[in-house]
Amino acid sequence: MKQTFFAGLIAAALAVPAMAxxxxxxxxxxxxxxxxxxxxxxxxxxxxxxxxxxxxxxxxxxxxxxxxxxxxxxxxxxxxxxxxxxxxxxxxxxxxxxxxxxxxxxxxxxxxxxEYEAIVVPVASEIQDIGQLVEMLKADPGAVSWAGGSAGGADHIAVGLIAKAAGVDPTKINYIAFSGGGEALAAILGSQVTAGISSLGEFKAQADAGTLRILAVSSGERIEGVDAPTLKEAGLDVEMQxxxxxxxxxxxxxxxxxxxxxxxxxxxxxxxxxxxxxxxxxxxxxxxxxxxxxxxxxxxxxxxxxxxxxxxxx
Amino acid sequence: MNTFDFLMQGLSVALDPAMLLYALIGVTLGTAVGVLPGIGPALTVALLLPVTYGLDPAGSLIMFAGIYYGGMYGGSTTSILLNTPGESASIVTALEGNKMARAGRGGPALATAAIGSFVAGLVATILLALVAPTVVKLALVFGPRDYFALMVLAFVTVSSAFGDSARKGLISLFVGLSLALVGIDQLTGQARLSFGVPQLLDGVEVTTLAVALFAVGEALFIAGRRSAADDQVIAVKGSVWMTARDWSRSWKPWLRGTAIGFPIGAMPAGGADIATFLSYAAEKRASPHPEEFGHGAIEGVAGPEAANNASAAGTLVPLLTLGLPTTATAAIMLAGFQQFGLQPGPLLFATNPQLVWGLIASLLIANLMLLVLNLPLIGLWVRLLTIPRPWLYAGILVFATLGTIGANPSPVELSMLLIFGVMGYGMRLYGYPIAPVVVGLILGPMAEQQLRRALSISQGDLTTLVASPVAATLLALAALALIVPLILRARGKGAVLSQLASDED
The missing domain is CATH 3.40.190.150 (Bordetella uptake gene, domain 1)
Known part of the structure; x- marks a missing residue:
């Protein structure tokens, strides 16, 4: 009896046309x-x-x-x-x-x-704007160390695109991969590297608190609430999300x-x-x-x- | 308002009956998942995240913190009783804890783990409340070269602390270091030793290796040399509670473990497992009975257990002050914060003081709850060992397999569990220590990556490795730890050298 009941129940369930x-x-x-x-x-x-x-x-x-x-x-x-x-x-x-x-x-x-990428330096850094960073990159690509997420990921690709747009040989970039934005953030805040690159969200709170300076963002238009130019404004033809x-x-x-x-x-x-x-x-x-x-x-x-x-x- | 007022206000938030209930649910769940190998606090919090969408933010975060602390507690139980570490931070506990359990002293081992965790959790949470902003500044001073120096120190102190034979210990360590090479190289994104198997691209999972070597290897070993005489059940000898001697041998390791665990947990690239290794090595050095290590020394349980709980509190330092998650669980807690529109970071203490101090206060309460929950359970847990061995080990195998599949449902993972299990059996048979394999797997990649990062930043200049005061100090300590025993041996000649010779089987 019980079995019949359950069999009926299952049949009924199967018969109901799925709404989605x-x-x-x-x-x-x-x-x-x-x-x-x-x-x-x-x-x-x-x-x-x-x-x-x-x-x-x-x-x-x-x-x-x-x-x-x-x-x-x-x-x-x-x-x-x-x-x-x-x-x-x-x-x-x-x-x-x-x-x-x-x-x-x-x-x-x-x-x-x-999410758009943001390029940052610690507030104590002598680098004030993206132009200055690009000049350093052109002078000696190896001397600019970039901290970001895993090798071959979005952050790494963005650095490659920036180098290319600046006319710098992308094989010469000195990209230091960290297991994630968080660990990279520690290296940036501790001034272990020249600059950092990761999703804007990883840096926003630090920038609001005045410990990081955002040099540029990778969006097409300026982002509301972020006091930084786009890469395009800085003369680098890079837009990525x-x-x-x-x-x-x-x-x-x-x-x-x-x-x-x-x-x-x-x-x-x-x-x-x-x-x-x-x-x-x-x-x-x-x-x-x-x-x-x-x-x-x-x-x-x-x-x-x-x-x-x-x-x-x- | 000063820190004390904030903490009092936090306690009043946390003492709300609803908050107490969240904390209780958290610690109970945490203890349960800590006991299961493979399923750790990170997975549990992740699974609960969607459920908490509609709940009160403070309550949910308090529950998550309870799960985190509870997981650290629960992991020790299976390590001690079944030699099956639930997660990487309780691997060291299995070394001495399980030996104690087999000598009929499972009760004191569990008690020193529980009380040590409580003491460490209490001290470290108070430190979190008082010195978080200062500690985080110190932690940021650590760059890749300093981490590399720390890893060198860990290798030197830890490898000398395991096992009796230096040769066998080093062989085990190098097996672990080789396994650590498997997978995508983090700095270049290229695959190494993966042989075209996609599941190997992320390397060998630490818990899979630990469960295989410890639990599966052990079960095979017991089955392999089983005779009728072994069927006697290990009786629980003496009291299940700690004796006065246990107390006097435990309190210093608890405090030392806390002192090691809290700062290492606070470091962005630290981690609870390294803290437990260092604590174990420190205890072996400090103990007046170093000969008992490897045969069930209570210090070897007390220190590392305190260290892993202190490091759990330490992890919250960069999370709350910088928004930096340094463990998988912390990363998911961060996702939890964001879900409620809170951005942990330098402003969180200023923008949401109630929440932060409520969280810190509820950690104190969760810690107390864990002690109350766990101490009475010890009597029940040790009875687990009175199960006849064939049943017990069959149960452990089922447990280990389920945990591994639960964490990563793939035939490759299961094959690794079996292959490493057989390897663990072979190592036991020929007297090779097991812990150094796991140590190599954990420390190897960290040392390699930090070294390469440091050299990449300096563009290949080797002097960078000693150019920072922190790195230079740590390397000097490592050199001392290596050279001093050699000099002592050379001076002590006769007795020590013959002892060394006899160690070389």
Missing amino acids: EDYTIIAPAAPGGGWDQTARTMQEALQAEGISESVQVQNVPGAGGTVGLAQFAANAQGQPDQLIVGGYVMVGAILTNKSPVSLADVTPIARLTG NWRMVAAAPGITDDQKAAITADIERMVQSPTWQDALAARGWADTYLSGADFQTQLDQDIAATQAVLQDIGLVE
Whole structure:
């Protein structure tokens, strides 16, 4: 009797047309990092807005996201309820790790958020503006040590782009990689290095407290509340953001892709998502469809070129 | 208002019944996850973050801090009783703690760990409240060359403290250093010794190696030489409580451990594991009974356990004053702060004094709760050892495997657990010490990266390594630690040299 009851219950559950997918989001990083936070914020927003009944987040850490990406491309084939979070760092990691799986093996849906890079020096430094730093770089590239996040990541790429724009040989830059913005920050505050580069968010509190001086930011326009010029204003043709995106499984149909894109768009416009972005200080840089694909292709090409220039990729 | 007024105000925030409840949930959860190998406080806090969106910021952060302290507490229990360190900071505890447990002194070992953690947590939290801004200034003085010098000192003191045979100890250490090379080189982004296996790109996980060598290796070893006579259950000898002698041997290590742990935890590139290694080495040197080390010396539990809790408090110094997370758990707590729109950093003490002082006050309360929670449990925990050995070790294997898969669900990780487990068995069989392998894996990459960073900043000039007063002092200490025993041996000749010869099996 009991069994019949449960069988009926299961049959009923299966028969109910799903109002939306019960998504599983892969965060290809350890808990706590940017991708994990993005995935968990998505989980919260998708559920709170009733876009999806139940969303699971699964962490598959490793190698700049390429372990998670490879697992996703292999296991999620054709499944419209599987999503993966990724970002600009993954573009570099795919190249430096010679990953057999690339973003071409998944279905990119949309860019969600972005953070701009900031170039800073400690307040006690004799360097007052970005022009002065560029002059030093031109005079002797090795004498300018830059502290930032992991080798081949967004911070490292930004330094390469700056050197290139300043007409300095990018292989000569003296980039000191730290395991993250935090450890780099300690080296910058302790005046162990000439300058520091990382996401603006890593430095904002220190700059507000008057311990760091922001020399420039990597955005297209000046950023509100930040007293620093853009790199472009300083005559360096560099504009970049460390973006995060969401992608779907390979081999899904166009209809399925459209449905996922619609769900993500609803999420991005929801107050829950917007509030979460504001609380975390993330910029809403939502971009989807063909525009996103074009931007992605450009970023991949530019990243490949600069990584080759720095000498990290052959 | 001065510091004292702030702290009193903080205590009034933390003594609110709702806050006490959050602290209690935190410490209980923390103790539970600390006991499970592989699942550490970082993962727990990360999993709880989304749940706390709607909660009160102060309460959530108090809960997270409770989890952090509780995790440091819980890790010691399995180290001592089952020789299965729950996380890297409790690896050293397993060395002497498990020997004590096997000699029927599990109760005093757990008690000295719990009380030592309490004392260290109490002293270090008060230090956090009083000297955080000063300590953080000192910590920032440490650049790559100074960290390198600190690592050299750690290598010299620690490698001489483990095992009886220098040759075997060094071989173990170099096995660890070789394993440390596996994975992406942090400074150039290039893969080393990964053999095309993507899961190896992030290197060998410390907890996987520790659990494999300690727990799996041990289970294989016991199974390998099991005879009917071994089936006797280890009775708990004497009292489960500490004797007067235990107390008199423990209090100095507690304080020394705190003195070592707090500043190292406060350093941006320090870490609880290094603090425990240094504390162990210091205790072995300071002890009037160095011969007991390796056979269950209570100082070897008291010191490192105090050091790891003091370093947990030390970690909060750069987190609260600079917004600098120095451990995985601190990084996730930072994410927690940001979730509530709070930016930890130089302004947090000024903009949110209630929250900061409430947090510090609740750490004091959480610390007391942990003691109250853990002391009565000791009697229960030691009964775990009365389980017949085949069952106990089968249980440990299941436990170790589940913990490893839980932390990193991949067949590669599981294979590593088994391979290193077999390696641990072989090392036990031939009398090679195990701890230096783990020490090599932890210290190796830090020493290498700091050395290369220092040389990169100086553009290859080697004199930079002794150019800062801090680095020069630390290197001089390391040189002394290396040379003095050699001179003593040369002078003492006969007895010592023959002892040395007999050590070389």
